[in-house]
Amino acid sequence: MKDVAARAGVGLKTVSRVVNGEPGVTPDTEHRVREAIDALGFRRNDSARVLRKGRTASIGLVLEDLADPFYGPLSRAVEEVARAHGALLINGSSAEDPEREQELALALCARRVDGLIVIPAGDDHRYLEPEIKAGVATVFVDRPPGRIEADVVLSDSFGGARAGVAHLIAHGHRRIAFVGDLPRIHTTAERLRGYRAAMEDAGLAVSGRWVSLGPTSPDRVRAAVTAMVTGPDPVTAVFAGNNRVTVTAVRVLADVGHPVALVSFDDIELADLLGITVVAQDAAALGRTAAQRLFRRLDGVADLPSRTALATTLIPRGSGEIPPPADG
Structure with a gap:
């Protein structure tokens, strides 16, 4: 120097x-x-900085699934904020397994990251309390933590789903299916709640046959959507609870033989070319907001834990505007 x-x-x-x-x-x-x-x-010399400031200039990011396209922009936004603060980002995937999430988060803490950004897989995060008390700044993103108070940045899943289903109702649909992820996942529960609220707002009863929750594997989703659109009293529209459900639903509906409306919670690649109406989240804004909150904590801001909900955007592209059949 x-x-x-x-x-x-x-x-x-x-x-x-x-x-x-x-x-x-x-x-x-x-x-x-x-x-x-x-x-x-x-x-x-970062080693000297660690000794001088007691920080490692690194943060950890625990994702649900590194292969999910939704998490690409989120991770990149976190990395950009970290880089602007002179910090290295280390990330890993929990594969939606609570035990793996805990193992990965604690492994990052053992490597002395300054802070953590976590997309929760489990519903009990008390295992992080000793780390937070020891000074590891922690922010949760996409879903709230379980059984602890901490900063969290979310999309408005309830409001987005309510708007998406209301859009289908406004185009004449009365029999609308909801196909979602595992019921224990916060975003699934909130989107189902939004679906039910929109149906209730319109004075529409919901049949148990119109709701299907479970793994987003193609086989499970394919069977659920096929039964709903071809069985007795078939639905005329499908609200897909996330991007993985949407991809399979698009394939099923292409082979049904009659028009079925579709709205997706989450944008997907080529949705604009395929004409898929979506409720879009801003994944990059989620990551950026969470990372900015984390570095505020690392800079010494000690206010109470905050909950930030980012708005979603309904983007009509054609699939959600297909009218029901005359008898629908």
Whole structure:
């Protein structure tokens, strides 16, 4: 650092400010310092920073499924915020297994990450209480934590589902199916609640045959959708509870032989080209908001845990506007 300071004609403190992204340096001075850094091949010593500040400049992200397209923009947004704060992001997948989530989160803590962002798979997060008390900042995203108070950033699953089903009702549908994920998952429960609220708002009773919850495996979803659209008193519209349900539902409805309306909670790739009406979440905003909240905690903000719900957007593209048959 002394060599950089000498070459740029500035003090050590100025070099430190540039390296650590701190304010108080003019653009011209920052340019000279960065030129000196490049010329001398200077690299910041993060080990020294850990000893000096007691932090590792790393955060952990526990996702549900690394292969799920929804989590790509979320993870990238978290990484961008972390990078802007000079921190490294380490992520892993719980595969929707509560035990694996706990194992992964505690392994990240054992490696002394400064903070955690967790998409919960389980419903009891008291195992993180000792880590939080020890100073590991923790924010939950997409779903709330279980049995502890902590910051959480969510999409408005209830409001989004209510709007999506109301859209189908406004286009004449009265027999509307809901096909969702496992009932223990918070987002599933909230979207089902929104579906029921929209039906109740319209004075429509819900048949037990119109609701199917369970794993999002193609076989299970295919069987559920097929039974609903071809069985006795078939539904005329389907509300798909997430992107994985939607992909299978699109394939089933393409082979049914008669038009069935569809609204998806979650946008999917090529949905615009396929004309699929969706209730879109902003996955990048979820990740960015959660990461910003995490770094506020790491910067010493000690206010009460907050709950932030981001709005969803209904995007009509055609599939949700298909009218029911004359007798529907």
